Amino acid sequence: MLSAEDLTSFDNDGFVVVGPVLDTDLIDKLRERFGRLFRGDFETGTAPDEVNWLEGESDPTLTRQICNAWKTDRLIAATVLDARFGKAVARLAGWPGARMAQDNVIWKPPGAKSLGFHRDNAYLAWYTPQEMCSCWIALDDTTASGGTLELARGSHHWPTEADPHGEFHAPDDYRSTVAAAAETAGAELDIVALELRAGEAAFHHGWAWHGSGPNRSGAHRRALVLHCASSEARFNRSGFGSGNGPVYSRYARLCDDEMDENHFPILWRHDGYRTPGI
Numbered sequence: 001m002l003s004a005e006d007l008t009s010f011d012n013d014g015f016v017v018v019g020p021v022l023d024t025d026l027i028d029k030l031r032e033r034f035g036r037l038f039r040g041d042f043e044t045g046t047a048p049d050e051v052n053w054l055e056g057e058s059d060p061t062l063t064r065q066i067c068n069a070w071k072t073d074r075l076i077a078a079t080v081l082d083a084r085f086g087k088a089v090a091r092l093a094g095w096p097g098a099r100m101a102q103d104n105v106i107w108k109p110p111g112a113k114s115l116g117f118h119r120d121n122a123y124l125a126w127y128t129p130q131e132m133c134s135c136w137i138a139l140d141d142t143t144a145s146g147g148t149l150e151l152a153r154g155s156h157h158w159p160t161e162a163d164p165h166g167e168f169h170a171p172d173d174y175r176s177t178v179a180a181a182a183e184t185a186g187a188e189l190d191i192v193a194l195e196l197r198a199g200e201a202a203f204h205h206g207w208a209w210h211g212s213g214p215n216r217s218g219a220h221r222r223a224l225v226l227h228c229a230s231s232e233a234r235f236n237r238s239g240f241g242s243g244n245g246p247v248y249s250r251y252a253r254l255c256d257d258e259m260d261e262n263h264f265p266i267l268w269r270h271d272g273y274r275t276p277g278i
């Protein structure tokens with residue numbers, strides 16, 4: 001999935017575009033699953049960890065988001081738990097292996113509002129090492145006017161902070177956080193809007209600033225995202241109250257800091273190990 005040039009681009013820019021990584025048949029089927037999920041039709045009977053939008057209940061102008069749909073839908077699971085993605089993120093992040101921390105099902109229909117610029121790692125004080133490497137897979141052709149994913153080139157090199165800033169869903173100015181961070185870092189802000197074909201993907205570094213604007217096009221913008229941690233990650237109890245720790249620390253064990261593979265499965269490890277059952 002990755003060439004030597006891709007690894008260099010990722011190190012320099014904090015992201016790299018690859019693809020295609022999914023075939024057309026699968027993309028069509030995944031789009032159908034998005035419809036089911038946001039209607040609250042949960043195939044396995046297990047609800048996702050975060051349901052931030054449901055048809056008939058939620059504000060239709062918001063971008064739809066569900067996290068950890070792999071627990072709910074077998075086709076989403078078969079896609080995001082694929083060892084190829086685990087191997088790729090582990091290579092990019094320099095980890096011995098990769099585990100699923102969280103998947104993200106994102107649907108921004110025409111007219112839907114923005115998602116604020118943020119850094120994924122800032123939400124993750126609840127585990128250590130506090131690192132994430134993500135793969136954002138476009139399920140529609142994406143455009144700048146259609147609110148595609150935007151990344152601030154080189155921003156993974158800027159100083160880090162302890163906690164997330166700003167609103168994720170529909171902030172007034174979705175780029176205000178990254179503009180302030182660039183100023184603090186004394187860096188030039190170079191925002192790249194990723195215009196991808198359906199099935200193409202972008203990997204991004206956990207400290208890379210990213211977000212997306214409103215969908216001003218007439219086309220739907222769906223994306224399936226894998227957010228991975230190192231296979232060696234452990235819970236960090238002092239961070240349970242920060243970022244999205246209140247949601248995911250519920251899977252901590254009483255006796256130790258191990259991250260249960262039933263909730264954070266290992267997709268790929270250098271020695272050939274992969275969580276049994278996935």
Ligand SMILES: O=C(O)CCC(=O)C(=O)O
Nearest residue numbers: 106115136149211212225
């Ligand atoms: O799809 C988007 O606009 C944002 C996705 C995101 O925040 C992420 O992949 O980390």
